[in-house]
Amino acid sequence: MPKPPYFIVFEFGVSSKLADWDNPVKPLQDIIQKKYGFDDRDILVAKVDKKITKKNQEYFKFIIGNNKDFVKYLCDTYNLKEIN
Secondary structure (H helix, E strand, O other): OOOOEEEEEEEEEOOOOOOOOOOOOOHHHHHHHHHHOOOOOHEEEEEEEEEOOOOOOEEEEEEEEEHHHHHHHHHHOOOOOOOO
């Protein structure tokens, strides 16, 4: 694990259009923090994406990193250039 502060990105593939985007966040975040040994109070930035998928193809993805990782994530995601 990198050193805090952290950012985290969640992507949830859900089969119901009625599913709230935020319902799975806290339970998954609690599981992740226990598995990787960090405190979720050190997460300063979070992004959540909800994708509609077919029944029985539900999924989740996540990435967690620190400030440097966040800048790289933004540059890669939005095709930006990092200025040093």
